[in-house]
Amino acid sequence: MTxxxxxxxxxxxxxxxxxxxxxxxALFVAHCRRLLAQGCDGIAMLGTTGEANSFTSExxxxxxxAVVAAGIAPERLLPGTGVAALSETVALTRHALSxxxxxxxxxxxxxxKGVTEDGLFAAYxxxxxxxxxxxxxxxxxxxxxxxxxPIPFAVIARLRAAYPGTFxxxxxxxxxxxxxEALVAAFPGLAVLAGADPLMLPLLRxxxxxxxxxxxxxxxxxxxxxxxxxxDPGRAAEVEAAQARIIAAxxxxxxxxxxxxxxxxxxxxxxxxxxxxxxxxxxxxxxxEAAALRAD
Amino acid sequence: MTxxxxxxxxxxxxxxxxxxxxxxxALFVAHCRRLLAQGCDGIAMLGTTGEANSFTSExxxxxxxAVVAAGIAPERLLPGTGVAALSETVALTRHALSxxxxxxxxxxxxxxKGVTEDGLFAAYxxxxxxxxxxxxxxxxxxxxxxxxxPIPFAVIARLRAAYPGTFxxxxxxxxxxxxxEALVAAFPGLAVLAGADPLMLPLLRxxxxxxxxxxxxxxxxxxxxxxxxxxDPGRAAEVEAAQARIIAAxxxxxxxxxxxxxxxxxxxxxxxxxxxxxxxxxxxxxxxEAAALRAD
Numbered sequence: 319m320t321x322x323x324x325x326x327x328x329x330x331x332x333x334x335x336x337x338x339x340x341x342x343x344a345l346f347v348a349h350c351r352r353l354l355a356q357g358c359d360g361i362a363m364l365g366t367t368g369e370a371n372s373f374t375s376e377x378x379x380x381x382x383x384a385v386v387a388a389g390i391a392p393e394r395l396l397p398g399t400g401v402a403a404l405s406e407t408v409a410l411t412r413h414a415l416s417x418x419x420x421x422x423x424x425x426x427x428x429x430x431k432g433v434t435e436d437g438l439f440a441a442y443x444x445x446x447x448x449x450x451x452x453x454x455x456x457x458x459x460x461x462x463x464x465x466x467x468p469i470p471f472a473v474i475a476r477l478r479a480a481y482p483g484t485f486x487x488x489x490x491x492x493x494x495x496x497x498x499e500a501l502v503a504a505f506p507g508l509a510v511l512a513g514a515d516p517l518m519l520p521l522l523r524x525x526x527x528x529x530x531x532x533x534x535x536x537x538x539x540x541x542x543x544x545x546x547x548x549x550d551p552g553r554a555a556e557v558e559a560a561q562a563r564i565i566a567a568x569x570x571x572x573x574x575x576x577x578x579x580x581x582x583x584x585x586x587x588x589x590x591x592x593x594x595x596x597x598x599x600x601x602x603x604x605x606x607e608a609a610a611l612r613a614d
Numbered sequence: 615m616t617x618x619x620x621x622x623x624x625x626x627x628x629x630x631x632x633x634x635x636x637x638x639x640a641l642f643v644a645h646c647r648r649l650l651a652q653g654c655d656g657i658a659m660l661g662t663t664g665e666a667n668s669f670t671s672e673x674x675x676x677x678x679x680a681v682v683a684a685g686i687a688p689e690r691l692l693p694g695t696g697v698a699a700l701s702e703t704v705a706l707t708r709h710a711l712s713x714x715x716x717x718x719x720x721x722x723x724x725x726x727k728g729v730t731e732d733g734l735f736a737a738y739x740x741x742x743x744x745x746x747x748x749x750x751x752x753x754x755x756x757x758x759x760x761x762x763x764p765i766p767f768a769v770i771a772r773l774r775a776a777y778p779g780t781f782x783x784x785x786x787x788x789x790x791x792x793x794x795e796a797l798v799a800a801f802p803g804l805a806v807l808a809g810a811d812p813l814m815l816p817l818l819r820x821x822x823x824x825x826x827x828x829x830x831x832x833x834x835x836x837x838x839x840x841x842x843x844x845x846d847p848g849r850a851a852e853v854e855a856a857q858a859r860i861i862a863a864x865x866x867x868x869x870x871x872x873x874x875x876x877x878x879x880x881x882x883x884x885x886x887x888x889x890x891x892x893x894x895x896x897x898x899x900x901x902x903e904a905a906a907l908r909a910d
Contacts, residue, residue, distance in 0.1 A: 339701070366725075371698040371699060371723075371725035371726075372698065372699050372700055372701075372723065372725070372726075373699050373701065374671070374699050374701045374702040374705065375670070375671070375702075377699075377701060401698070402667040402668065402697070402698060403667060403668050403669050403670050403673075404668055404893055404894055404895075405635070405668075405669065405670045405673060405893075406670040406671075409670065426895070427667075427668065427894070427895045428724075428725065429662075429667035429668070429724065429760065429761075430667075430668075430760065430895055430896060431759065431760055431762065433895040433896070434871075434895075434897065436897055437894055437895035437896060437897045438895055440894035440895065440897060441894035441895040443894075444894050463727065464725065464726065464727055465725075466727065466762045467895075575730075597700055597701075598700055598723070598733055598736035598737035598739075598740050599700075599722070599723045599726055599729040599730075599733035599734055599736065599737040599763075600726060600729070600733060601730065601732055601733045601736060
């Protein structure tokens with residue numbers, strides 16, 4: 319049996335922003351190193367948590383280049399490259415491959431709503447055809463509450479049949495364990511990754527591949543521990559304890575806006591106030607919210 | 615009393631696509647000339663109907679440059695410049711101004727859903743601050759069924775107070791006449807433009823400024839006639855007849871996917887099959903749909 323790919327704990331890394339409004343390369347590289355040191359298998363940078371869709375293509379490319387130039391192995395990076403414009407998705411994906419990345423996380427084109435299954439299939443298929451690189455591995459990104467474009471099972475089946483070996487995984491951020499379990503059951507060999515930290519453990523028990531999650535910015539070590547030891551009866555108590563800390567962290571950052579909460583706590587934890595910035599339409603927590611979160 | 619700006623009939627122009635998948639500059643310029651000759655006051659290019667969010671920034675800039683280079687007056691162009699990434703919206707808006715355009719149609723940042731009013735205000739405000747050009751005039755683009763990010767009245771009020779003279783209009787594509795009338799009533803001096811062709815006439819009677827609509831790609835002359843003569847009792851019968859043709863055209867292209875239907879009928883009407891192409895996730899009508907539409 320072939321191993322699932324990708325497999326493990328991938329951090330949906332936050333993106334720090336400079337006073338001049340640009341992604342902060344130095345802080346980001348330091349964060350990636352920290353996450354890997356804490357046990358993450360890789361960095362799913364430039365996703366929803368990373369505010370990628372608030373950055374230009376140039377800003378996205380420059381951040382990815384900075385991470386690779388800093389010596390972080392490109393095979394440990396799963397950058398998001400799916401944007402609204404098909405030709406831009408192609409360009410971002412090619413760029414990632416040119417840096418040695420092989421696996422990207424790809425949103426469906428998310429401007430038009432109510433698109434047909436044929437249209438969604440055509441969009442992904444045309445990206446694969448135009449990128450035209452056998453190294454390409456795609457993790458589909460199902461996050462209907464944000465993209466408002468769900469990825470139906472029928473489309474996944476067609477893509478896997480048309481491009482064997484290319485569509486290797488799916489990040490399921492809809493927050494519904496039953497949907498993740500149904501994906502595992504429907505698509506043997508597809509790496510199903512939980513988009514919600516507390517669901518990684520039950521998903522692993524159901525045959526899932528791991529997670530790409532936001533709270534990992536704060537509790538990467540706990541997630542890595544759960545991933546490595548979830549099937550070890552001798553460590554059941556430790557796994558449950560780590561899982562409890564993951565759930566507590568997730569609940570803590572879900573009281574107010576999640577990305578702003580994560581950035582505030584990370585800024586406090588590493589002593590870098592610059593981590594507190596967000597790009598509109600997202601905003602930092604209000605002072606009252608920040609005080610309440612810190613008091614939790 | 616100051617005249618509303620913009621005022622009149624603006625075509626949400628379709629974008630033709632070459633066999634090589636790029637926007638077709640020559641066909642598009644010819645279409646703009648035809649629309650103006652038919653009586654349009656201007657061209658709201660690169661909007662939803664124009665599939666703008668399926669194109670890269672480079673493709674968008676090149677198309678706008680081609681239209682201006684072809685001699686179409688930039689003051690008659692209302693390009694869409696609002697995208698998901700704030701810094702890209704700034705760049706596209708500056709580029710339009712650099713070509714002599716003064717009025718742009720601006721979607722809210724549309725990836726994140728459920729953003730706060732403060733966040734939405736901050737996004738538009740930061741664009742104005744960073745573009746930093748007193749010539750800039752913005753038509754807000756309210757199309758919640760597609761952007762999934764409505765523009766609340768409170769945000770409009772704050773933007774108009776903070777930047778007097780900048781936010782001069784709103785394109786209301788939600789399809790609800792009562793909402794358009796409420797905008798007219800709430801914001802004296804704001805140019806409210808109908809996003810649905812059949813609603814321009816009742817909106818004009820309620821104090822609206824005109825329309826930015828899709829069916830104008832086919833019935834620009836009728837819309838221009840209604841706009842010019844809607845208040846002339848001597849032409850009431852002709853206005854009603856033109857309005858009936860507008861409604862019939864709108865109904866005809868609403869039976870199947872609207873943009874694909876418009877492109878098919880335009881391709882037939884001007885004898886340019888190239889007009890029939892769309893960029894995924896949108897697709898042309900199926901042969902059966904095309905036959906049914908042509909038979910209507």
